[in-house]
Amino acid sequence: MEIGRRRLLGLGAGAAVAALASSCSRPSASAPASVTPRPTRTARATPSPTASAFPGQPAAGDLYYGASVPFHRSLVGWEQELGTPLALNRSYFAPDRNEAQQLVARCRDDLANGRLPHVSSKADGTWADVAAGRRDPWLASMLEPLGRLGGTVLFTLHHEPENDAGAPGMSPDDWTAMQRRAVTMAADLAPTVVVAPVLQHWTFDPSRHDVDPGRWLVPEAPVAGLDVYNPWSPANRKEWRSFGSKMDEVLGWFEGRPIVIGEYGCRDDPQNPGLAAQWIRDAAAYAREHDIVSMSYFNSGLNSPEGTWEMSPSMQSAFASELTSDWVARPV
Template identity: 35%
Template sequence: MTDDNTPSRRSILLGGAAALGAAGLGLLPAAPAAAATPWWRRGRFPGDPGNGKIVYGSSMGPQQTVPDFEKGIGTTLGCHRSYFKYVHDEQWRDMRRVALDDINNHRVPVISTKLPGPWQEVADGKHDGWLRNVAAGLGSVPGPVWFCLHHEPRGEQTPAAYRAMYKHAAPILHRFPNIAVTPILNGWIWQGGDDVEAWHIPEADLIGVDDYNPWWTYDTTEPNYRPWKTPERIWGEPIATCRRWGKPLFVAEYGVRYAYREPGRSAAWLTHAYEYALEQGLVALSYFNSGVESPNGTWVLDGERLDTFKNLIHRPESVHMI
């Protein structure tokens, strides 16, 4: 494992020469220069791309491996979203393995996990052993990790318990300077009439939102018909909320289905989403490249949407933080 604080052979030799020179003059050697801070740690949070830049990536469904997808687009993803259900206390090893693979391939790992118990139990410290192992495992990798405890909270428990969980967990996670505490909220919090302020997590380094263009059919008589939505309509309120909270925002899941009667429309939507995100100062976009739990049709990139994704990830504004 590479340690950013490990001095190079050249710096050791130069330091030794300086010490010998100082000794010859009867002086104490100067203190060694501090190791340079990795550029992914120089922003507001670990992996901050900075103004006018965006971390562009995706999750990956079972249809394809990440390396195979990357071969097709000719570069690595800027970020890679992974999902974990709690199975056992040793699962931190799998999280660390995925995060390390991402970092070794120049991706920011976005790790979302469900929990060994209810939010309030985590808040009360009943799962601190698990949490400390996860923090230490992710904290040992040589790059930024955006980490979420229970993405898309809504309805299962109370916002107060969710806030309390993050208030308790954040100091444990923040012991490691590469971990960004990243609650990922459901778009329905804004669309469904919730008290948005009830979900304010002051301890967060950045906020994620999962929300999509929900359109899937031209048949407006379908019981589950959903209209086409612009990025402004989908993300406008989360953007305003995060500005009020003083938190950077990234879209942790989004997607658009193929508008099969209107070639080019879905591709244009993806391009507009990218440009809108840049204009509004979003730090990342992570496409949901999967059909899992998508009863009204897959989001998997193909055809014009895949071509557009490929073009966007090669734009100069799309950066790799590692």
Template identity: 25%
Template sequence: MSAGTAGQPEVARPRTARARGRLLAAAGVLLLAVTAGCSGGTEGSPVTGAGDDSVPTAAPEQTGADCRPTEKLVPPCGAYWGMYIAPAPREQRVPVVRAISDMESRLGRKLDVVFSYHDMSTSANGTFIREDEVELGQDRLLLLSWEAKIWGNPERTLRWRDIASGSMDTLIDQQARRIKNYGKTVMVGFDGEMDRRETSGTPKEYVAAYKHIHDRFEKLGVTNVLWVWAVTGFLEYKDKWKSLYPGHDYVDWVSYDPYNFATCRGARWKTFEQTVKPTYDWFQANGFGGKPIIIGEYGSEVDPRDPSAKADWFRGIPEALKGMPKIKALLQWNAVLEPDSPNGCDFRLEGPGVMEAFIEAGRDPYVNQPLP
């Protein structure tokens, strides 16, 4: 367990296979204050075609362009800027809200999107909307990742077929009512990166569980949710994606998590564009072009041959994004991936000029868009 702070619940550290140390929040909320208006689709909604939405992509420099976000919280003139901040060690007991505020002071700007992880328990880990989330959501957007797990030691993985059967309905309904009472629109993703999971069930069972949760919310009249469908983004899993997709009527945003692993995985060095664009292009070519994209996690390791490479990687983000206009939000993963593993990767904003480059990128008009 990770110790809580005054006025905050004690929240368990999620123990996923990637052991990313997800806790309370990640810096960067997508707190979308409009009515989502998600409508239930039909069984077997197709993935082919452009999708059911039109993603606005007005150039930010366009004179007179209306850059106010759409009903689905899509910024027409650029993208939202966010970050995940790793939880502080237990002994430091730094409140999440303060950790995010401290980072924003360093960056010289507010983060648009804040990421919170939840399990499917009745504890503080599974509670929507927590006190810290209410505070963060006052002037940021909230993205809530709902994992089909019960965190603890040992961690318990829930089967998708059990969720679809209705066995979790009491919990689902409680959470739906809490979000409804919260009032502001939030983004909710169910069991992200399901494409690399083998113990939770089949793609058909995942789709059934996702739809079941969505439909429970709709039955209870919860209209302030935007639904996020998130895969790893690694092209080795691309043959699974369509079978895991619930259909356009059930998804408002699609999401994936690209990383420049480089030395920590023995991979070749890639620029930001080379890291992100292959999966972006796959989505555009395979029937997802009508959906806005949120990069839920991204980061880069170092290049030992070039100490300035990591800073240059971040400095080039705004220009690269302009060539991928359907990406409407992105959250940098400011943490160590698999910290307890010899293959762990350090994606923190550390190294020569790295923080300065990230600050510079965050000042670009393209990633400074009006919130709802």
């Protein structure tokens, strides 16, 4: 049964984390910043029979590396600070009368400037409405023009859906059915659009037994998506977690499919300079070793009551350095 599988996966992750406690323990403020140890790499899972390459999929060990732009900065202005364009630009849209045009325009600009677009939209109606085809014209109004752009687009319908489940037409089954509808329509209308369902890490946390992650999985999608954060902040003093220690708790559920990281983040610690910058470097190194094909840093303080995720100068410097690496994939 699925819950039994969850316990098995949780125990496996817990054993790995316990054996390498330093990978998710925050160093003391007096310790010098150093490379955060990562869990030993495990064998990759056998790919699901439904798993397949997608348009623009990078070579093994390469990935699209980018971020969302802080709301108070211009994209071009921030890229000038970084010294190079982002390889991926993450942006968000809400259903309104201009949404389709805005979303398509954003993707057109990104592709023209060497960025892979990763765009999100909330559903126009309930998830059940979209799944049943009652919002096909709305979905087609984005997919058809995106398909004419001639480049790969990562397209997410209602990221982190767990926060909004519960009302009629808004169950996990409705959400997964909506994703399948989008996958089918994209295949017909826009083969270069990659439907990327994005979930929260919290859903897969091995300490939880009140949620069945299997209900949220979409094996028909060409990629699996996840948002991953180190929860520590100066305000909450929660456990410092490495990106890799959190991903190790999830990989078994995705059965070897390529993974997109829709959001990830870490807060800077003024008492331990350089630690968060190293967290960013370690996250990229882990991603390159574990079938992660894109990652977008959430460079913003929006909806972050326990502290901003916006990069400090040292974090931005580390990010900018990684962005110039030869393993960074870019649209062609």
